Amino acid sequence: MRIQPAELQAWADHRRAVLDRLEPGQAMLLFGAHHHLRNGDAEYRYRQVSDLLYVSGWEDPEVAVLLRPDGDRRFQMWVQPKDPEREVWTGVREGTEGAVERYGADHASPWGQLEAELGEQLLGVHTLYYAAARDPQQDALVMRAIAGVRRKAERELFVPVPSAFVDPGRVLHELRLSKTEHELSLLREAARITSQAHVAAMSAAKDGVFEYELEALIDYRFRTLGGNGPGYTSIVGGGAGACILHYITNREPLRAGDLVLIDAGCEYRNYTADVTRTFPVDGTFTAAQRELYQLVLDVEVACIESVRPGLCFSSLHELAVRLLTEGMVRLGLLEGEVDQLIEDKDYRRYYMHGTSHWLGMDVHDVGAYVGEGESRRLQPGMVFTVEPGLYVPPDDERAPERFRGMGVRIEDDILVTQDGYEVLTAGCPKTIEDVEAACRG
Numbered sequence: 001m002r003i004q005p006a007e008l009q010a011w012a013d014h015r016r017a018v019l020d021r022l023e024p025g026q027a028m029l030l031f032g033a034h035h036h037l038r039n040g041d042a043e044y045r046y047r048q049v050s051d052l053l054y055v056s057g058w059e060d061p062e063v064a065v066l067l068r069p070d071g072d073r074r075f076q077m078w079v080q081p082k083d084p085e086r087e088v089w090t091g092v093r094e095g096t097e098g099a100v101e102r103y104g105a106d107h108a109s110p111w112g113q114l115e116a117e118l119g120e121q122l123l124g125v126h127t128l129y130y131a132a133a134r135d136p137q138q139d140a141l142v143m144r145a146i147a148g149v150r151r152k153a154e155r156e157l158f159v160p161v162p163s164a165f166v167d168p169g170r171v172l173h174e175l176r177l178s179k180t181e182h183e184l185s186l187l188r189e190a191a192r193i194t195s196q197a198h199v200a201a202m203s204a205a206k207d208g209v210f211e212y213e214l215e216a217l218i219d220y221r222f223r224t225l226g227g228n229g230p231g232y233t234s235i236v237g238g239g240a241g242a243c244i245l246h247y248i249t250n251r252e253p254l255r256a257g258d259l260v261l262i263d264a265g266c267e268y269r270n271y272t273a274d275v276t277r278t279f280p281v282d283g284t285f286t287a288a289q290r291e292l293y294q295l296v297l298d299v300e301v302a303c304i305e306s307v308r309p310g311l312c313f314s315s316l317h318e319l320a321v322r323l324l325t326e327g328m329v330r331l332g333l334l335e336g337e338v339d340q341l342i343e344d345k346d347y348r349r350y351y352m353h354g355t356s357h358w359l360g361m362d363v364h365d366v367g368a369y370v371g372e373g374e375s376r377r378l379q380p381g382m383v384f385t386v387e388p389g390l391y392v393p394p395d396d397e398r399a400p401e402r403f404r405g406m407g408v409r410i411e412d413d414i415l416v417t418q419d420g421y422e423v424l425t426a427g428c429p430k431t432i433e434d435v436e437a438a439c440r441g
């Protein structure tokens with residue numbers, strides 16, 4: 001689907017917000033993503049860098065964006081030019097004309113001219129927001145461009161060239177952290193599609209079905225419901241596979257009597273959901289599975305219910321750790337005093353990851369978690385996950401036998417509102433009753 005007018009307006013709004021935060025003498029330079037080879041000369045499908053997308057909406061490779069609040073080229077692009085011969089192979093290009101006419105650039109040049117033109121466009125800029133020291137080739141191009149105009153700038157024009165480099169994230173990532181209404185509408189749609197796909201997987205799972213079959217089904221639902229596909233590689237782990245946190249091989253058969261953990265989120269117009277559900281392969285939780293699952297669910301719900309503006313981001317994890325540790329003592333997974341177990345980090349034996357991360361264009365979205373030595377406080381418009389879990393390795397002889405080889409995680413996507421929160425993924429079943437009903441189809 002081609003870019004829609006409402007989206008062009010949204011990108012323009014983002015761009016204006018960035019330009020409003022830049023002072024005269026400052027500029028921001030962003031590069032697009034490289035192509036990556038999968039094997040041989042076969043490429044992965046291209047996905048643009050989220051920062052560049054956020055201010056331009058440009059989804060094609062070989063692109064750079066320069067934002068400058070002073071002068072008449074506030075929004076300048078270098079893009080792939082029209083090329084009928086290449087377009088036969090790789091599809092229609094917007095070209096420099098499209099960059100100006102459709103994407104709102106004040107000026108656009110062919111990508112190949114970036115190095116020759118960039119220096120001139122940086123005359124008078126003393127501070128460049130540019131993500132230095134991440135890509136040596138880009139760094140070299142930027143430095144050559146600046147070196148090429150330095151003499152003229154200093155000896156003839158008496159204007160600065162960039163001598164200070166600041167990470168664009170300082171401005172951009174703070175903006176990306178607070179979602180606009182338009183962004184929220186995309187995230188809600190990603191959440192809605194994702195919830196339906198998880199429900200489909202619950203009803204399709206049974207003894208002998210392979211993990212990759214559920215992955216394929218989820219992918220199919222993501223795409224047929226209007227999404228781009230998964231926003232990150234889906235995790236489908238049956239039985240003890242659920243204990244491997246980033247299990248993405250997804251190649252084992254599911255077995256009746258086991259749980260299966262699915263962590264999968266649909267990307268919808270460059271915004272992704274991030275949802276985990278854990279359910280019984282044969283549709284009915286065993287007594288031990290119920291105990292472990294209900295504990296994780298109670299913790300997840302308690303964490304979500306604590307969300308309100310002003311809450312410290314870190315207190316979500318602290319609450320999850322405390323409640324999970326109390327629960328693990330109750331279930332016999334840990335022994336001792338809760339405070340001591342937390343202090344000694346003994347809970348990490350079964351709960352070894354964080355509870356929450358920002359969510360948006362990237363699944364682990366940008367935005368500082370800590371500012372001025374203190375945990376970030378939640379504000380309306382922020383979106384993040386809540387995802388407690390417990391993972392008992394199959395060979396853990398310290399754990400009660402009935403829990404061994406079980407992994408449970410439950411993850412929802414939460415929006416902070418003026419007076420509390422909204423669960424964007426509320427449409428995805430998670431109580432034992434609702435999950436078992438979804439498994440029955």
Ligand SMILES: [Mn+2]
Pocket residue numbers: 274357385387411
């Ligand atoms: Mn997550």
